Amino acid sequence: MTSERPLSPDGLPEPDGADVLADLAQLLAPQFVMADPDRMAAYRHDWSKGAGAGTPLAVVRPGTVEEVQAVVRWAAQRRIGIVPRGAGSGLSGGSLAVDGAITLSLDRMTRVEIDPAMRVAVVEPGALNITVKQAARELGLHYPPDPSSYEICSIGGNLATNAGGLCCVKYGVTTDYVLGLDVVLPDGTLVKLGGSTIKDVAGLSLLKLFVGSEGTLGVIVGGTLRLIPAPSPAATLVATFPSVAAAANAVVALGNRLRPSLVEFMDNYSINAVEDVREMGLDRDAAALLLVQCDSPGDARAAEVLVVEEICQVAGASEVFSTTDPDEGEMFLAARRSSLPALECKGSMLLEDVGVPVPRLPALLARIEEISLRHGLPIPVVAHAGDGNTHPNVIYDPAEPGALERAEAAFADVMAAAIELGGTITGEHGVGRLKKAALPAQLGPDVMDLSRRIKAAIDPLGIMNPGAVL
Amino acid sequence: MTSERPLSPDGLPEPDGADVLADLAQLLAPQFVMADPDRMAAYRHDWSKGAGAGTPLAVVRPGTVEEVQAVVRWAAQRRIGIVPRGAGSGLSGGSLAVDGAITLSLDRMTRVEIDPAMRVAVVEPGALNITVKQAARELGLHYPPDPSSYEICSIGGNLATNAGGLCCVKYGVTTDYVLGLDVVLPDGTLVKLGGSTIKDVAGLSLLKLFVGSEGTLGVIVGGTLRLIPAPSPAATLVATFPSVAAAANAVVALGNRLRPSLVEFMDNYSINAVEDVREMGLDRDAAALLLVQCDSPGDARAAEVLVVEEICQVAGASEVFSTTDPDEGEMFLAARRSSLPALECKGSMLLEDVGVPVPRLPALLARIEEISLRHGLPIPVVAHAGDGNTHPNVIYDPAEPGALERAEAAFADVMAAAIELGGTITGEHGVGRLKKAALPAQLGPDVMDLSRRIKAAIDPLGIMNPGAVL
Known part of the structure; x- marks a missing residue:
């Protein structure tokens, strides 16, 4: 098991399927080593769009730390890549399978x-x-x-x-x-x-x-x-706005006055996408909606709700509704959480995750509208607005010639706009494989170089999640 | 300025005082380059005890980022060490001058x-x-x-x-x-x-x-x-206890019930040291004192104070006093903050900074009492108790033969106790030069090796703060 393998033209060893299975089956129980394409299929993809999944050499599902160590040691000896994988719900392609690498699923280690x-x-x-x-x-x-x-x-x-x-x-x-x-x-x-x-x-x-x-x-x-x-129960407030800008301005004003426990944004397209899937009573005519929660203890919560209401009204809200009923609040949150699946019903979608400093949120949202118009594609936005973290979603019809290319161009433009506004290409999803090409534009050559030096110091063989991030 | 210098026996270049001054005076205004021992004296030490300061080659005080870059580039070309320095108030010797290195003071960059x-x-x-x-x-x-x-x-x-x-x-x-x-x-x-x-x-x-x-x-x-x-104004609560253990148990109970904005601890020796310097009306007979603040908004603050009072009483407090007067609260905080200078009046002192998971705070305090008895030296404790971060201070008479050695042994024993309890040798002061020898015992050889690989990847010449931490 420690012998060196023949190297492929790019310097990596030429893996051999049968050897691999025999080797790995000595490291963990055979039923948790898979090389059959049908069985591996469930472990190749994640929830990202627009980035292809390769065919792994094998999928392993270790049950203990020692088994993980054994697999990693085995792969290191052979310079075989390892793609660690959790539940496969990633949105940036960080756990997409790589040709010739081992996918190391941690789905059995759940304690x-x-x-x-x-x-x-x-x-x-x-x-x-x-x-x-x-x-x-x-x-x-x-x-x-x-x-x-x-x-x-x-x-x-x-x-x-x-x-x-x-x-x-x-x-x-x-x-x-x-x-x-x-x-x-x-x-x-x-x-x-x-x-x-x-x-x-x-x-x-x-x-x-x-x-x-x-x-x-x-x-x-x-x-x-x-x-x-456990925090105190939250009060929930829903405000609708006649324009995206008015809602964005309200978000900026909120951050200057208090710390709500949640400040979410949905635009008109997203509201309607959610209502189309399941009627929740959201205002289909609103240009934008803010969902705000306050969970300060005691009477402070009510005082905060009043401040939020006032700020929304000053910013030009059409309607403001608040409730202290936790079930009603959870219903609104469920509407917000369901927006991504609801938007996916509208066509193929490239899911963005750009962020900017909060005061630049109005500028970012205006830029996204402009990008949407320019490319002739809807880019509905939902956002963790209080943090300046937005999810613009480029929707396109894959059957339409050239639509994917336009969608990808719009996607790149949104990232460029975020960088120009001093923001980030990813606020929470990660770079993975989907945004790898855009990372240097944000970080610049010196930070990329520094990152690569640190990566090389820890992973000199370059076997960990090859092709992701850097 | 780019010529290589002759190397000393240990591979480092032999610096030459006159050359150095001439070189550096081209990089920043001459009045901000010092090599005169008298002028450098103020930049050699920090507030740590027990670690010697070397004699720097020069002290430089750049005024801009570009000047910092120029000095670092100059030092890198000559493999001369650089000790960055802020206000010199460090407690672990992180900015102590090093023989033959440049001390780079940032005290002019204050915007x-x-x-x-x-x-x-x-x-x-x-x-x-x-x-x-x-x-x-x-x-x-x-x-x-x-x-x-x-x-x-x-x-x-x-x-x-x-x-x-x-x-x-x-x-x-x-x-x-x-x-x-x-x-x-x-x-x-x-x-x-x-x-x-x-x-x-x-x-x-x-x-x-x-x-x-x-x-x-x-x-x-x-x-x-x-x-x-800005948070709401805090209410302040002072509770005295008949034993250290009772106060420590109250801290653990507090953390399970609420999130006060401050939970500080002083033992009997520390209380008396503060009172000796300036009478503040603290109870000189208390075995321990807790200082707690709550800053939740509205009526939640009063509710929190009631919970804190109840917890302290259940834990056996002798007396509990609370105030919403911010000036009175600040007076108690000032007493707590003055405890280190007050303790320094009692003799020479080795200042500790060990931390443990909060539930192990009672065990740590008991171990410190035992170590104090064993070495025959007072080890008064003040602590950011709510985080499990303690400052035991080993006090000794430097005139007494063998006292420093006993103090150092006690200091090492306190760190060992913290590590044994799953804690850390430093919660907030840093490792610097003072605790460098103890770091491997906490981190272990593999994490030390990983740290050194990252250090080498970023600072391959080893010129940054040589001799500190690793």
């Missing part, structure tokens, strides 16, 4: 243990975000990060992408809740970074470097996540 | 600009923390991180050490507020990491890697810091 005394969740990477949340809630604790896909996305994927969500505007993103990580390095070594101490500045912040590294530096095989006492 | 629309502070590294806070406050905004030394410590030092403070228990530490960093790399290249976008996951988290890197990876020459709306 979640809550330690209420330590106020931490100790998790395996394949556990779903919702499972962590529910386990914490049963003990009166709360794990805030809440990607819209929280019911189906894995916590390992959340860690690998530094996932965000709706609550970030008040509660921060995944990295803010990571106290410890267990990582299998590209040579198979297991390292434990951090622990369960809240304040810890001993040595370089390697923990934070691995969060959001999208599988390019190692395999995250465990995490210790900080939990907080 | 602070608040952008209220963007809700950020754009800072130069030499600005004091208090200057940033005050500038933000004038515009109704707030920069939370608050080391006890906030009136005299630089924001660049805060960034370099990922500084904490009293508010962290609710508001987090420095890294949580950094949106952008300008860094001069060890070859003189200026890179801009992040920006002013709140959510940004494009590429590796280099920003977070540089925060807390203690000058070992580059020179931080600018930062963009996130500001938040």
Whole structure:
């Protein structure tokens, strides 16, 4: 198993299917090693659009950290690429299968243990975000990060992408809740970074470097996540606006006055897409809608709702509605969360994730409207507006000649607009394979070079998630 | 200026004082280049105890980013070490002068600009923390991180050490507020990491890697810091306890029920040291004292104070006093902040900064009492207790033969106890030179090796803050 393999013309070893299976079947139970195309199919794709999936050499589903280490060591010896994979709900192609690489699925490692005394969740990477949340809630604790896909996305994927969500505007993103990580390095070594101490500045912040590294530096095989006492129930406020600009201006004004626990935006196209799938009573004529929640305790919540109402009205809202009924609030949130699947009913879609500093949100939304007109394609926008993180979605008809090319041009233009406005090509989904080409325009050659040096220092053979991010 | 210099026996070039001055005086105005021992004296030390300061080749005080780049480039060409320095208030020896190295003081780069629309502070590294806070406050905004030394410590030092403070228990530490960093790399290249976008996951988290890197990876020459709306005024609660354990148990119970904005601890020795310097009316007989603040808005604050009172009483508090008068509250905080200078009046002192997961705080405090008894030296403790971050201070009489050795042994024992309890040798001060020897015991050989590989990838010549941390 340690012999060197013959090298292909590009310097990588020529893999041999039969050998691979025989080797891997010695490392973990044979039923968890797959090389049959039909069985591998379910592990090749993620939810990203516009980036092709390759054919892996094999898919392995280790059940323990030791099995992950064995697979990584085996691959390192042969210079075979490894694509780590959680629940496959990624939107940037970070876990798309790569020709000739091993897809390492962590979907069997799903343990979640809550330690209420330590106020931490100790998790395996394949556990779903919702499972962590529910386990914490049963003990009166709360794990805030809440990607819209929280019911189906894995916590390992959340860690690998530094996932965000709706609550970030008040509660921060995944990295803010990571106290410890267990990582299998590209040579198979297991390292434990951090622990369960809240304040810890001993040595370089390697923990934070691995969060959001999208599988390019190692395999995250465990995490210790900080939990907080459950927040008070939120009041929910829905405001409709006669223009996108008015809603965007309200978002900027909100951020200057208070910290709501949620500030979401939907434009007219998105509202109608949701209503088309399931009637929820949203105003189909509104140019834009803001969904705001406030969860301060006691009478502060009511005071905050009044401030939000006032700001929306000053910004020109057509209608403002608020409720303290949690079920009613959750219904509006469900409408917002369902917007991406609803938009997918309208045609093929390129899903964006650009962000800008909050005061530049009105400018970004205006630029997106202009890009939409110029390319003759709808680009409906939903947004975690309070953070300046938007999801413009380029919708096109794949049957129409040239439509995909126009959609891709619009997609690139949206990213360029975000960069021009001092923003980012990805606020929470990650770069993956989908946005790799656009990364240098944001970071510039010196930061790209620095990133590559760090990647090379940790993964000198370049086997970790080859072709992703860098 | 680009010629290679002769190498010393250890492979480093033999510096020549006269050449150095002539060279450096071409890079920045001569009055900001110092090689005279008397003038350099003020830049050799920091506030750490127990680690010696070397004699620098020169001290330079650049006024611009370009001057920093020029100095770094010059040093890199000659493989001369660079010790970056902020206000010199560090407690771990991170900016102690090194024989034959350049001390690069950032004390002339002090600009602070608040952008209220963007809700950020754009800072130069030499600005004091208090200057940033005050500038933000004038515009109704707030920069939370608050080391006890906030009136005299630089924001660049805060960034370099990922500084904490009293508010962290609710508001987090420095890294949580950094949106952008300008860094001069060890070859003189200026890179801009992040920006002013709140959510940004494009590429590796280099920003977070540089925060807390203690000058070992580059020179931080600018930062963009996130500001938040000013919190509501805090209510302050003081509780005294008949035993350290009772106070520690109250801290653990508090964390399970609510998120106070401050939870500080002082033991009997510390209380008396403060009272000896200035009578503040603290109970000299109390075994321990907790200082708690709650700053939730509206009537929630009063409700929180009631919960804190109840928890303290259940834990066995002798007396609980609360006030909503901000001046009175600030007086108690001033007492807490003055405890380190007050303790320094009691003898020579080794200042600790160990942390543990909060539920292990009672065990840590018990271990410290045991270590104090065993070595026959007082180890008074003040603590940011809500985060499990403690400052045990080993006090000794330097005139007494063998006392320093016993103090150092006690200091090492405290760190070992923290590590055994799953904690850290430094919660907020950094490793610097003072704790370098203890770092491998906490991180282990694999994480040390990984750290060194990253250091070597960014600083292959090893010129950045030589001898610190790694």
